[in-house]
Amino acid sequence: xxFFIASPWKNKTQVEQLTDELExxxxxxxxxxxxxxxxxxxxxxxxxxxxFTQALVNWKVDDRIAKIAESEVQAxxxxxVVILLLPAGDSSHxxxxxxxxxxxxxxxxxxxxxxxxxxxxxxHVYLDISSFLREFxxxxx
Numbered sequence: 001x002x003f004f005i006a007s008p009w010k011n012k013t014q015v016e017q018l019t020d021e022l023e024x025x026x027x028x029x030x031x032x033x034x035x036x037x038x039x040x041x042x043x044x045x046x047x048x049x050x051x052f053t054q055a056l057v058n059w060k061v062d063d064r065i066a067k068i069a070e071s072e073v074q075a076x077x078x079x080x081v082v083i084l085l086l087p088a089g090d091s092s093h094x095x096x097x098x099x100x101x102x103x104x105x106x107x108x109x110x111x112x113x114x115x116x117x118x119x120x121x122x123x124h125v126y127l128d129i130s131s132f133l134r135e136f137x138x139x140x141x
């Protein structure tokens with residue numbers, strides 16, 4: 001089974017943990033950590049974020065932003081399951097919305113602080129990664 005993990009940079013450690021656990025179970029997990037899709041330069045993260053911020057200034061025409069978007073959307077299309085790992089920002093929520101719109105199985109992991117942005121898009125909701133992994137067979141069915 002292929003998973004797409006939508007989550008921001010501040011959750012990098014949790015994304016790596018979830019990716020490792022899914023791979024131990026014999027599945028593949030796509031995330032910005034593994035793919036480097038959100039990386040424009042390959043430089044340290046501080047420099048990377050500066051470059052990304054600069055690219056966003058002309059986001060409509062900057063091909064670096066288009067490249068990231070195309071890569072992420074393709075990975076969502078290729079996934080069987082989209083996981084939104086909270087807390088998450090706008091782009092992660094947008095990725096979850098794309099997954100929902102494409103009819104993907106949807107998983108939410110983390111405490112919901114703003115239910116108004118979650119709606120009822122998710123087939124499965126878990127408080128944390130441990131809970132998700134304990135009940136993983138329900139998602140994989």
